[in-house]
Amino acid sequence: xxxxxxxxxxxxxxxxxxxxxxxxxxxxxxxxxxxxxxxxxxxxxxxxxxxxxxxxxxxxxxxxxxxxxxxxxxxxxxxxxxxxxxxxxxxxxxxxxxxxxxxxxxxxxxxxxxxxxxxxxxxxxxxxxxxxxxxxxxxxxxxxxxxxxxxxxxxxxxxxxxxxxxxxxxxxxxxxxxxxxxxxxxxxxxxxxxxxxxxxxxxxxxxxxxxxxxxxxxxxxxxxxxxxxxxxxxxxxxxxxxxxxxxxxxxxxxxxxxxxxxxxxxxxxxxxxxxxxxxxxxxxxxxxxxxxxxxxxxxxxxxxxxxxxxxxxxxxxxxxxxxxxxxxxxxxxxxxxxxxxxxxxxxxxxxxxxxxxxxxxxxxxxxxxxxxxxxxxxxxxxxxxxxxxxxxxxxxxxxxxxxxxxxxxxxxxxxxxxxxxx
Amino acid sequence: xxxxxxxxxxxxxxxxxxxxxxxxxxxxxxxxxxxxxxxxxxxxxxxxxxxxxxxxxxxxxxxxxxxxxxxxxxxxxxxxxxxxxxxxxxxxxxxxxxxxxxxxxxxxxxxxxxxxxxxxxxxxxxxxxxxxx
Numbered sequence: 001x002x003x004x005x006x007x008x009x010x011x012x013x014x015x016x017x018x019x020x021x022x023x024x025x026x027x028x029x030x031x032x033x034x035x036x037x038x039x040x041x042x043x044x045x046x047x048x049x050x051x052x053x054x055x056x057x058x059x060x061x062x063x064x065x066x067x068x069x070x071x072x073x074x075x076x077x078x079x080x081x082x083x084x085x086x087x088x089x090x091x092x093x094x095x096x097x098x099x100x101x102x103x104x105x106x107x108x109x110x111x112x113x114x115x116x117x118x119x120x121x122x123x124x125x126x127x128x129x130x131x132x133x134x135x136x137x138x139x140x141x142x143x144x145x146x147x148x149x150x151x152x153x154x155x156x157x158x159x160x161x162x163x164x165x166x167x168x169x170x171x172x173x174x175x176x177x178x179x180x181x182x183x184x185x186x187x188x189x190x191x192x193x194x195x196x197x198x199x200x201x202x203x204x205x206x207x208x209x210x211x212x213x214x215x216x217x218x219x220x221x222x223x224x225x226x227x228x229x230x231x232x233x234x235x236x237x238x239x240x241x242x243x244x245x246x247x248x249x250x251x252x253x254x255x256x257x258x259x260x261x262x263x264x265x266x267x268x269x270x271x272x273x274x275x276x277x278x279x280x281x282x283x284x285x286x287x288x289x290x291x292x293x294x295x296x297x298x299x300x301x302x303x304x305x306x307x308x309x310x311x312x313x314x315x316x317x318x319x320x321x322x323x324x325x326x327x328x329x330x331x332x333x334x335x336x337x338x339x340x341x342x343x344x345x346x347x348x349x350x351x352x353x354x355x356x357x358x359x360x361x362x363x364x365x366x367x368x369x370x371x372x373x374x375x376x377x378x379x380x381x382x383x384x385x386x387x388x389x390x391x392x393x394x395x396x397x398x399x400x401x402x403x404x405x406x407x408x409x410x411x412x413x414x415x416x417x418x419x420x421x422x
Numbered sequence: 423x424x425x426x427x428x429x430x431x432x433x434x435x436x437x438x439x440x441x442x443x444x445x446x447x448x449x450x451x452x453x454x455x456x457x458x459x460x461x462x463x464x465x466x467x468x469x470x471x472x473x474x475x476x477x478x479x480x481x482x483x484x485x486x487x488x489x490x491x492x493x494x495x496x497x498x499x500x501x502x503x504x505x506x507x508x509x510x511x512x513x514x515x516x517x518x519x520x521x522x523x524x525x526x527x528x529x530x531x532x533x534x535x536x537x538x539x540x541x542x543x544x545x546x547x548x549x550x551x552x553x554x555x
Contacts, residue, residue: 359482
């Protein structure tokens with residue numbers, strides 16, 4: 001299973017010009033077979049999913065050709081190899097976010113991870129308990145709590161989004177007087193690009209006796225996230241938005257917390273002992289991993305993290321910041337284009353916008369004709385769009401392989417859209 | 423100029439002939455496509471023989487949904503209720519004169535769905551109103 005070595009890889013340099021770093025991003029595309037297939041593709045829908053480097057694809061195939069067996073049970077060497085690779089991936093993920101391997105539960109993705117907490121941690125809540133969310137949540141950090149609220153009569157409160165597209169922390173402070181049990185929030189909005197002050201939000205929650213869940217779907221792929229530094233209780237994120245496969249994600253939970261929670265799904269591997277009418281749960285993290293896991297995907301996830309580590313998450317973040325600043329500048333030149341999101345210093349590589357008089361679906365469809373992949377719609381954040389009275393927006397979202405030339409082409413594409421609609 | 427945004431679609435989106443509201447009217451229905459937030463209301467007035475005398479649409483959405491509403495209403499003037507009931511997906515595609523993928527087809531068919539739900543006097547507009555007969 002080949003991984004990139006720094007020797008064969010061009011690297012972003014802090015002291016290099018934006019053009020030089022953009023050339024590095026272009027060079028990085030060579031590691032992603034999709035760009036070989038479609039050399040003209042301008043993929044700026046990374047908030048939805050990222051492209052995958054060759055090493056990840058090879059790792060998945062490698063599992064099936066070299067070590068295909070079920071994990072955790074086989075006595076034979078093939079099975080031991082599969083188990084070893086699967087558990088190595090868990091260690092890689094743990095090290096990546098500053099956790100211990102027992103605190104890494106593999107799930108199908110961020111959505112399942114949050115549902116796991118809503119279901120399992122939710123069991124420990126009672127009627128009248130409060131959960132604080134924010135107005136900028138993705139549906140995946142909203143609907144699981146709505147389901148819980150309906151089942152257990154738990155109450156939901158929302159930290160408002162201010163007109164500058166940042167969270168209103170004064171209102172948050174007031175909500176904490178309700179003595180919530182949990183504060184669940186996105187570290188970075190998938191629509192506005194707002195990077196929320198997670199450390200501060202968590203400290204305030206802890207001071208009020210609340211636990212916290214970070215939706216890291218948009219943050220972990222794009223900048224360094226360390227659960228020790230953040231003092232996080234739960235963190236959920238997905239592989240497919242960070243160069244890894246679909247169908248695999250992580251729930252991080254601090255060990256004490258995961259220990260105290262009842263199991264989620266029942267089945268094989270999550271048990272220690274089963275009788276006809278009862279069972280005792282397995283140790284962490286297996287207690288939360290019922291059934292045969294996504295073995296190849298987990299291994300691919302580990303290799304995706306290895307790939308990102310060869311570049312460095314702080315370097316990824318710096319490149320995206322340069323690209324985003326450039327995109328904001330260029331896009332604001334287009335007449336009738338309005339951007340929804342905070343100032344660059346509070347923002348990651350996501351730019352949502354509208355063009356006056358032109359529906360986002362038409363924008364996205366016309367850009368597709370130029371080989372530019374953007375997203376149009378409500379981006380699974382309908383309440384946020386309702387708040388700003390928007391039926392839909394168009395969203396461009398960047399990653400380590402996004403170049404200045406691609407931003408220029410996006411701008412040219414949008415100018416063409418404006419021309420067509422005249 | 424590409425097919426999907428033929429001149430007639432852009433033209434009807436920007437300068438629709440049948441945009442408006444009819445107060446009072448004989449048939450009124452509205453619905454939306456929650457995926458993209460497209461919203462269309464259709465008002466229809468009938469003459470004494472039960473044929474469409476006037477029709478108007480209001481709401482908002484993409485060029486495909488708005489232009490198809492405008493073209494659809496143009497096509498039903500003078501038609502009987504029975505004739506409207508027999509309209510299908512293919513009729514709308516023919517009016518637009520373009521090939522559409524599954525996502526944009528929903529935009530194109532929203533107006534027909536709304537119109538037929540109104541004509542049938544239904545409480546809800548179902549997708550099967552615009553499926554092939």
